[in-house]
Amino acid sequence: MEKSFTLNELAVLVEGEVVGDGNLQISGLNGIDYADAGEITFITSAKKTGQLAGCKASACIVPMECADLDLPCIRVQNPDLAAAVIHNHLLEVKFEAQGVVQPTHIGNKCSIPDEVTIGPMVCIGDRVTIGERVLIYPGVVLGSDTVIGDDTVLHANVSVAQGSIIGKRVMIHANASIGSDGFGYATDQSGNHVKKPQVGNVQIDDDVDIGANSCVDRAAFGTTRIRRGVKIDNQVMVAHNVDVGENSILVGQVGIAGSTSLGRNVVLGAKAGLAGHLKIEDRVMVAGMGGVHTNLKAGTVVGGVPAIDIKKWGKATASYARLPEMRKDLKKLRRDVDKLLDFINNSGGETDRERKEE
Amino acid sequence: MEKSFTLNELAVLVEGEVVGDGNLQISGLNGIDYADAGEITFITSAKKTGQLAGCKASACIVPMECADLDLPCIRVQNPDLAAAVIHNHLLEVKFEAQGVVQPTHIGNKCSIPDEVTIGPMVCIGDRVTIGERVLIYPGVVLGSDTVIGDDTVLHANVSVAQGSIIGKRVMIHANASIGSDGFGYATDQSGNHVKKPQVGNVQIDDDVDIGANSCVDRAAFGTTRIRRGVKIDNQVMVAHNVDVGENSILVGQVGIAGSTSLGRNVVLGAKAGLAGHLKIEDRVMVAGMGGVHTNLKAGTVVGGVPAIDIKKWGKATASYARLPEMRKDLKKLRRDVDKLLDFINNSGGETDRERKEE
Amino acid sequence: MEKSFTLNELAVLVEGEVVGDGNLQISGLNGIDYADAGEITFITSAKKTGQLAGCKASACIVPMECADLDLPCIRVQNPDLAAAVIHNHLLEVKFEAQGVVQPTHIGNKCSIPDEVTIGPMVCIGDRVTIGERVLIYPGVVLGSDTVIGDDTVLHANVSVAQGSIIGKRVMIHANASIGSDGFGYATDQSGNHVKKPQVGNVQIDDDVDIGANSCVDRAAFGTTRIRRGVKIDNQVMVAHNVDVGENSILVGQVGIAGSTSLGRNVVLGAKAGLAGHLKIEDRVMVAGMGGVHTNLKAGTVVGGVPAIDIKKWGKATASYARLPEMRKDLKKLRRDVDKLLDFINNSGGETDRERKEE
DSSP, X not given: OOOOEEHHHHHHHTTOEEESOTTOEEOEEOOTTTOOXXXXXXXXXXXXXXXXXXXXXSEEEEETTOOOOSSOEEEESOHHHHHHHXXXXXXXXXXXXXXXXXXXXXXTTOXXXXXXXXXXXXXXXXXXXXXXXXXXXXXXXXXXXXXXXXXXXXOTTOEEOTTOEEOTTOEEOTTOEEEEOOOOEEEOTTSOEEEOOOOXXXXXXXXXXXXXXXXXXXXXXXXXXXXXXXXXXTTOEEOTTOEEOTTOEEOXXXXXXXXXXXXXXOEEOTTOEEOTTOEEOTTOEXXXXXXXXXXXXXXXXXXXXXXXXXXXXXXXXXHHTTHHHHHHHXXXXXXXXXXXXXXXXXXXXXXXXXXXXX | OOOOEEHHHHHHHTTOEEESOTTOEEOEEOXXXXXXXXXXXXXXSGGGGGGGTTOOXXXXXXXXXXXXXXXXXXXXXXXXXXXHHHHHHHHOOOOOOOEEOSSOEEOTTOBOOSSOEEOTTOEEOSSOEEOTTOEEOTTOEEOTTOEEOTTOEEOTXXXXXXXXXXXXXXXXXTTOEEEEOOOOEEEOTTSOXXXXXXXOEEEEOTTOEEOTTOEEEOOSSSEEEEOTTOEEOTTOEEOTTOEEXXXXXXXXXXXXXXXXXXXXXXXXXXXXXEOTTOEEOTTOEEOTTOEEOSOBOTTOEEETTTTEEHHHHHHHHHHHTTHHHHHHHHHHHHHHHHHHHHHHHXXXXXXXXXXXXX | OOOOEEHHHHHHHTTOEEESOTTOEEOEEOOTTTOOTTEEEEOSSGGGGGGGTTOOOSEEEEETTOOOOSSOEEEESOHHHHHHHHHXXXXXXXOOOOEEOSSXXXXXXXXXXXXXXXXXXXXXXXXXXXXXXXXXXXXXXXXXXXEEOTTOEEOTTOEEOTTOEEOTTOEXXXXXXXXXXXXXXXXXXXXXXXXXXXXXXEEEOTTOEEXXXXXXXXXXXXXXXXXXXXXXXXXXXXXXXOEEOTTOEEOTTOEEOTTOEEOTTOEEOTTOEEOTTOEEOTTOEEOTTOEEOSOBOTTOEEETTTTEEHHHHHHHHHHHTTHHHHHHHHHHHHHHHHHHHHHHHHTTOSHHHHHXXX
16 A cells, blocks of 8 residues: 655655665655664754664655765755655545545535545534535534635544634644634623624635644634644634734744734744734744734744843843842942942042932 | 614613714624624724724714714713624524434433524433523533533533533533543652542533633532633633632633632733632732732732732833843942952052951 | 441551541541531641531541541541542442443444443544443544553543554543644745644553643654653643653643653643753653743752743742842942042042953
8 A cells, every 4th residue: 555656756856866776665754763664764964864873764865965874865955844745745645535424414505525524423514615625533513604625634523613714725633613702802880791792703724734722713803814824733822803924833822812913934932922913023933931912023033921032031031040149249239339438428528428419 | 684773772772872863774783894884883992083984884883082973973981892782782683492403412311491402413411401592512512410501502512521510691612621620639659649539510600601622620529610700711721629700801821720719800811820729809910921829919910920010020021131231230330349449448448348247 | 329438447548547436437538618427538737627626527537646636537647648549449439331322433443342331422433442441421532543441531522533542541531632743844945834744643651641621742753652640631732752751740731842751750830831852850840830941850840931940930030020129229339339430530549440441
C-alpha cells in the first residue's frame, strides 16, 4: 500500500539538489530518532549532522551548506519546509468515501455529495451544504444552514452552530465549538444582565486549521471571520466579531476579545490575550503570556502584561528580580545624601535650604 | 413570519420617548453597519450620531441628550440596554416543540414533558427531570438524577454529570462540562496521589449562561453553586465547591480554584485567576489576566499578578519598562555619592566614617 | 445497599490507632459540615478540633497529636490521606457490567470483553482493544487502533484519536481530546504555513487522571507520553512530544509546549505555562500563572513570568507596587546629588569634573 518515490522525484518537489544515488526509492519520512531503512529523514541545521550517526534512514534532507554526508541527501534552502512538503506527498492518499455511516441524523433540504465520509452519530441540521470529499468524524453536530467546503475535515464531537460558513481544506479538531453565541450583555439598574442577541455568524476561509477544544464565537451582528491559511492551536478563544487576517498563527490557549482585528501573518504566542476593539496590524508578534490592550503597528513585537516592546520587556524582566535590592540601594543612598546635605549645611552651604523649599 | 411593532409599542418596553412617527412599523433590530429599511438601530453615545449618515435603518434608539436626528428615534437613558430589550422582544418566538427526535437514549423513571425539543443523539440517564420548553441540542449527555429547569437550552455536545441541578432559562453552550469530578488528591509517602472521592454536585440557578467549553466541577462534599443571573464566557474553569454570587460575570478563560466564594456582581476579566479558599466580596472587579490570592473587600478593583489595587497596578506597569534605566540611574547616583563622600572625608568631615559604621 | 465497616477495620487500612469504641459501625465518610450519624468525618489539623462541636458524625479521623475528643477517633499520621483511603474503601462497589448499550457503532476486528459498560451513542473504530471492566460514557469516540486498559473510565463526549494507547485505571473526564494533531507548520516564502504531518501517537500510562476539556496532542513522530500516576486538571493543554513524568500534577488551565519533558512529581500551578523543548526535572514546582522558558533543576521552585526563584519572585512582587514611588525617590536623589556636586564644585572641588568625564 505504501507509495514509493525516487530521491530525484522528491527533490523536484522542493527544488532540491540530490547528492548521491538519485534513483534510491523512498517510501516514508521520519524523525531522526525514528527513521528506518527506506525512509528519508531531515536535519534543519548543519550543526545537527552529528545526530545522523546512528540513524537508519536511507537518505536525508539537509541545508544547502551541508556536504560530504555518508548517506544520499537532498540539499534545500529550507529543510523544515522541504520535509513537510515531502512528508505530505508521501502520505497523500486518494480519498476513500464511506458515504454516510448510520446511525446519523440528516435534516431537510441538505446537499450532500456521494464522495464524503460522514461518521456515525453525526447530526446535521436543515439546509446544510457539504462539499466533495468532506470527512466528518463521529459525534459532530452541524447546525442548520451551515456550509462545509470541499476536502474539509471535522474531527470527533466538533460543534458547528447554525449559519456558520466553513471553507475548503479546513481542519477542525475534536471538541471545538464554532459559532456559539458571543458574550454580550447590557446591565440594568438592578445589576441584572440582559442578553444581547447574537444574530451574526462565523465564516472560516480556506486552509484554516482550528485546534481541539477551541472556540470561535458567532458575531453579534455581521460575521466573525477567520481568513485563509490561519492556523489556530488548541483551547484558543476567538470572541464575537473578531477578524483574524490571512496566515496568522494563534498558539495554544490564546484569547482574543470582541471586535479586535488582526492583519496578516500575525503571531500570538501561547496564552497571549488581546483586549477588545483593537487593530493589530500585519506581522505583529506577541510573546507567550503577553497581554495587549492597545493597537499595534505592522511588524511590532511585544511581550508582557500590559505588553510593551519585546526588547524593553526583556530588559525589564531581567531587572525585576533586583527590585528589592534596588529599594535597599535607594534607602542607603537617601541616608548618605541626607548626611551629605547635613554636613554641607552645617558647613554654611545653601544646599539644605534649597532642598527644603521643594 | 416576522413580527412587527410600532415605534410607540417598542418605546413603552424601555420607558423611552418617541421622536418622530410613533406609528412607524419596525420588524427588526440591527447594528448600524447592517441595518436595513424596516429595522431599528441604536447608538450608545451622542458622539456617534455622525455614524448614522449612510445608515439605512428606519429608526434609531438614542441617548436622552440626542435631538434633531434625521430619522425617528426612541430616546432612552441607556441605549445599550434598550437595544437589548427591544431586540429580544422582536426575536421572541413561541417555543415550537419537536418532542424527542430519534435516535435518543432515555433512561428509566425520567420525567419529560411533551413541550420539549430533545435533539437526536442525546443520552439521558435514569431519574432525570426535564422542565417545560427545554431545548436540548444533539450530542448532549445528561447523567442520572439531573434536573433541568423550564426554558433551559443545552447546546451541542454539552455534558451534565449525574446529580447536577440546573435552573430555569439557563443556557449552556457547546462542549461545556458540568459536574465533572473536582481535582482533589491526597499524596502518600511515595509521592503517589490518592483520589479524594468527589461526592458532591453542581447547582446552577435560574438565568445563568455558561459559555462553550467551560467547566463547572462537582463539589467534593456539598455543592458547587452558580447563582442566579451569573454569566460565564467560554473556556472558564470553576473548580469544586466554588460559590459564584448573583449576577457575577466571568469573562473568557477565567479560572477559579476550589472553595473560593464570590459575592454579587463580581466581574472577573478575561484570563483572570483566583486562588482557592478566598472570599471575594460583592462588586469586586479583577482586570484581565489578574491573579488574586487574597480575600477582597466589597467594591475592590484590582489588577496584576499578584493582584493589587488597580490604580497602583496601572502606575507600576507604567514604570516597569523603566526598570533598566532606573538601575543605571541608581549606579550612577551611587558613584556620585561615593565621590562626594570621599571628597568630604578628605576635607576632614566625619561623614565617611559614619557611613562605614552602618 | 450501603457497606458498613467497624472503626477497627477502617483503622487497619490506614495504620491508624482507634480511640473509643472500635466496634462502632461506619457506613460513610463526609465533610465536617455534611456528616451524619453513622458516618466518619476528618480533621487535618489539631487546631480544627473546635469545628467538631456541632458535627453529627459518629467518628473522626484525626492527626496523631489529637487526644480527648468527645467522639471515637482513628488517629493517623496523615488524616487527609487516611480520609481518602477510607472514603474510597467505603464507596468501593463491584463493577456492574451493562455490556454495550445500543445504539453504538463498533468497527471491525475490535476486542471487547463482556465485563464492560459501553454507553449508547459511543463510536469505536476498527481494531480497538478494550480492557476488562472499562466504563465508557455516552458520546465517546474512540479512533481506530486505540487501546483502553482495564478499569479505565472515559466520561461523556471524550474523543480519543486513532492509535492512542491508554493504560489501566485511567479516568478521562468529559469533552477531553486525546490524540489530536500537534501544532506544527513550516512556513514558505509567501508566509503560507504547510502542515507537518503528525504521525506519532499518545500513550497514557496507568492511574492517570485527565480533566474535562483537556487536550493531549499526538506526537509529530514518536509518542506524547503521560506517565503513571499523573493527575491533570481541567482545560490543560499538553502539546506534541511532551513527556510528563510519574506522579506529576498539572493544575487547571496549564499549558505545556512541544517536546518539553517533566520529571517525576513535578507540580505546575494553575495557568502555568511551559515553553517548548525544556527539561524540567523531578519535583520542580511552578507557581500558578508562572511562565517558564528555561530548563529547571530538580527541586527548583519558581514563579512569575518569566519564572524566577519563588522567594526572589515573592520579594520582587512586594516591591512592584512601589515602583512609581521609587522613580520619584530616584529623581529627588538625582536633584539633591546634583546640587551637592554643584556646591562642592563651586567650593573648588574636583568632583564635578570627574563626573562629567564618565
